[in-house]
Amino acid sequence: MELTLPIPNLRAIMPELVMTFWACLVLVVDVLISKERKTWVGYLALVGTLVTMAFTLPLLGTRTSTFSNMFLVDGVALFFKFIFLLATALVILVSLRYLDIEGVNLGEYYAMILFATLGMMIMAAGNELITIYLSLELMVISTYVLCGFIRRDRRSTEAAVKYFLLGIFTSAILLYGMALLYGLTGTTNLTEIGRALQAKNLGANPALLLAMIFLAAGLGFKVAAVPFHMYVPDVYEGSPTPIAAFISVGPKAAGFAVLARLFLVSLPAIRPQWGTLLWVLCVMTMTLGNLVAMKQSNIKRMLAYSSIAHAGYVLIGLVVANEIGLASVVLYMFVYAFMNIGAFSMVILMCKRGDRGERIEDFRGLARSHPWAAIAFLVFFLSLAGIPPTGGFIGKFYLFSAAIQANYVWLAVIGVANSALSVYYYFRVTMLMYMSDPSGEIRLTLSPSLVFALAVMVIGTLAIGLYPSPLIAAARASMAPIFGP
Amino acid sequence: MDLSFLFFYLFAAVAVGAALVVVLNRNILHCAMALVLMFFAIAALFLMLGAEFIAAVQVLVYAGAIMVLFLFVILLIQIDRVQMLRFAHRQSPLVVIIAVLLLAELLYMIIRGTLGIAPGGADAAAAGAASGSTEAFGALLYTTYLFPFEVASVLLLAAMIGAILLARLDKEEVGGVSRQDMS
Numbered sequence: 001m002e003l004t005l006p007i008p009n010l011r012a013i014m015p016e017l018v019m020t021f022w023a024c025l026v027l028v029v030d031v032l033i034s035k036e037r038k039t040w041v042g043y044l045a046l047v048g049t050l051v052t053m054a055f056t057l058p059l060l061g062t063r064t065s066t067f068s069n070m071f072l073v074d075g076v077a078l079f080f081k082f083i084f085l086l087a088t089a090l091v092i093l094v095s096l097r098y099l100d101i102e103g104v105n106l107g108e109y110y111a112m113i114l115f116a117t118l119g120m121m122i123m124a125a126g127n128e129l130i131t132i133y134l135s136l137e138l139m140v141i142s143t144y145v146l147c148g149f150i151r152r153d154r155r156s157t158e159a160a161v162k163y164f165l166l167g168i169f170t171s172a173i174l175l176y177g178m179a180l181l182y183g184l185t186g187t188t189n190l191t192e193i194g195r196a197l198q199a200k201n202l203g204a205n206p207a208l209l210l211a212m213i214f215l216a217a218g219l220g221f222k223v224a225a226v227p228f229h230m231y232v233p234d235v236y237e238g239s240p241t242p243i244a245a246f247i248s249v250g251p252k253a254a255g256f257a258v259l260a261r262l263f264l265v266s267l268p269a270i271r272p273q274w275g276t277l278l279w280v281l282c283v284m285t286m287t288l289g290n291l292v293a294m295k296q297s298n299i300k301r302m303l304a305y306s307s308i309a310h311a312g313y314v315l316i317g318l319v320v321a322n323e324i325g326l327a328s329v330v331l332y333m334f335v336y337a338f339m340n341i342g343a344f345s346m347v348i349l350m351c352k353r354g355d356r357g358e359r360i361e362d363f364r365g366l367a368r369s370h371p372w373a374a375i376a377f378l379v380f381f382l383s384l385a386g387i388p389p390t391g392g393f394i395g396k397f398y399l400f401s402a403a404i405q406a407n408y409v410w411l412a413v414i415g416v417a418n419s420a421l422s423v424y425y426y427f428r429v430t431m432l433m434y435m436s437d438p439s440g441e442i443r444l445t446l447s448p449s450l451v452f453a454l455a456v457m458v459i460g461t462l463a464i465g466l467y468p469s470p471l472i473a474a475a476r477a478s479m480a481p482i483f484g485p
Numbered sequence: 486m487d488l489s490f491l492f493f494y495l496f497a498a499v500a501v502g503a504a505l506v507v508v509l510n511r512n513i514l515h516c517a518m519a520l521v522l523m524f525f526a527i528a529a530l531f532l533m534l535g536a537e538f539i540a541a542v543q544v545l546v547y548a549g550a551i552m553v554l555f556l557f558v559i560l561l562i563q564i565d566r567v568q569m570l571r572f573a574h575r576q577s578p579l580v581v582i583i584a585v586l587l588l589a590e591l592l593y594m595i596i597r598g599t600l601g602i603a604p605g606g607a608d609a610a611a612a613g614a615a616s617g618s619t620e621a622f623g624a625l626l627y628t629t630y631l632f633p634f635e636v637a638s639v640l641l642l643a644a645m646i647g648a649i650l651l652a653r654l655d656k657e658e659v660g661g662v663s664r665q666d667m668s
Contacts (some may be wrong), residue, residue: 005631006628130633135636144642147649
């Protein structure tokens with residue numbers, strides 16, 4: 001058989017190539033570095049994310065595809081890649097000291113984070129079912145390992161096992177949906193699936209509906225939407241805190257990227273059906289997340305339910321599913337990376353050897369002893385609750401106004417009502433910090449990298465809130481490939 | 486009617502029956518053996534579709550490698566005869582009703598929905614012969630599907646490192662026993 005090897009456009013996958021190289025480099029360097037100096041490996045991984053960002057920058061504005069149209073370079077993919085790289089860099093920064101405290105300072109930790117990031121980057125760029133599935137598995141398998149990283153800790157192991165079992169179960173469901181889609185159309189390419197469904201007029205086929213439900217369920221697990229959220233509180237509580245921050249941002253954003261591309265590119269034929277499905281998921285996710293978050297006494301569990309609620313807000317953008325709706329999704333995920341990793345970093349600040357400092361009570365009177373830390377926490381909470389002048393307000397404002405413009409008034413009303421609910425539990429912690437006296441001496445775990453990361457996140461959250469126009473313009477421009485000319 | 490249809494239903498029935506035994510039987514060893522039978526029946530279905538490569542992989546990887554792993558695990562956890570596993574725990578009636586409803590819905594959608602490729606049909610066999618044979622499969626893997634192929638290799642690397650990371654014994658964790666003594 002004559003076999004001509006294709007010559008792929010390697011420039012398009014440069015960021016992924018650099019990331020793969022760097023993950024392997026981290027693994028090799030890790031072996032050469034003595035046990036006391038493992039923090040260097042972390043800095044090396046941090047440099048890796050920055051270098052990858054530098055290689056992603058020149059691609060901005062280009063639109064191309066390579067590897068038989070399986071890998072896309074477009075605005076959406078690039079915007080998501082920046083979110084992932086940013087989140088990864090922040091998570092590495094806040095991990096450096098934390099791993100020491102937990103006594104698991106191993107270089108492989110950073111390699112697994114980089115592998116997970118690589119998986120997310122390919123997910124956002126994948127235009128083909130097999131590519132998407134494999135990159136998704138790359139992402140989740142790396143995160144399973146990271147969840148169970150503190151092996152002597154039972155809760156960490158429990159988190160990993162729960163995440164793993166439920167994760168493979170939903171992966172199978174996702175795969176079933178993909179198989180049905182392939183069976184219906186005979187192709188795995190997203191663009192061609194969309195075309196085949198239109199051409200064969202399969203819009204009313206029940207099997208297509210089934211495929212859609214399976215895909216929504218499989219990806220709903222990744223973005224932590226209700227009713228696929230059961231694992232979230234346990235996994236976030238048990239995992240190492242930086243990893244909880246990582247899972248709450250990275251895989252969630254990657255799940256949204258795939259969900260948006262899959263539904264908009266492949267399934268426009270059943271737009272009303274998936275619109276209704278996502279509407280129901282969206283309302284359930286917002287409401288349940290916020291209601292249950294109110295009753296938590298563990299701050300990591302509270303943030304877990306809050307992250308479920310935020311997945312609900314972002315789903316509004318997918319229900320609307322027009323240019324402005326999706327632009328507000330990427331905008332929100334960008335802001336969310338700052339504010340949510342920021343809030344989890346505050347928990348890292350409280351953690352000491354043998355005590356993870358995750359009771360809400362631990363924050364009592366923080367403002368008296370450490371006013372700056374309390375202000376940072378206040379900024380993140382204001383942003384998460386969506387109060388100006390923070391980035392969270394801008395994100396929510398765009399999501400809700402996108403819903404109103406597209407005549408989803410009820411969705412916007414429920415969203416605003418939920419935001420009001422969320423103020424209650426964010427301010428419960430704030431009240432404890434500001435209005436009560438400390439019950440004992442509060443000792444914070446401060447390290448230069450953690451303080452630097454917190455400063456970046458506070459400034460980022462505030463800067464987006466005060467001067468959002470460049471980011472909004474970038475988010476809207478990134479949507480052009482799907483909607484524009 | 487084509488004779489291949491008869492064989493299709495035969496193998497399909499064996500596969501479903503064996504799968505039921507896997508779930509319902511209380512002796513985990515019997516379950517494992519039924520699973521092997523199911524893998525073979527599925528491999529036979531792939532063969533009928535002309536996909537000999539996938540059939541071979543099914544037997545080698547699933548019935549071979551993965552089952553050996555299963556049996557090793559069963560060997561290691563030493564289940565007593567008394568304490569046999571029950572997979573089908575007692576469920577509340579509501580769960581059963583919802584499950585039955587979901588199953589009915591699934592069946593309805595699958596029966597009503599027509600897939601592009603009919604099971605066991607001639608065109609399916611032709612399509613399988615074109616894409617499922619080892620040669621065609623290899624060619625596809627190194628041309629059209631080169632990118633996912635590479636992603637899979639990174640995935641396996643990450644999974645391997647992860648498995649080693651979670652399973653290895655550290656010096657401090659085994660309490661003074663050095664790694665040389667362990668091996």
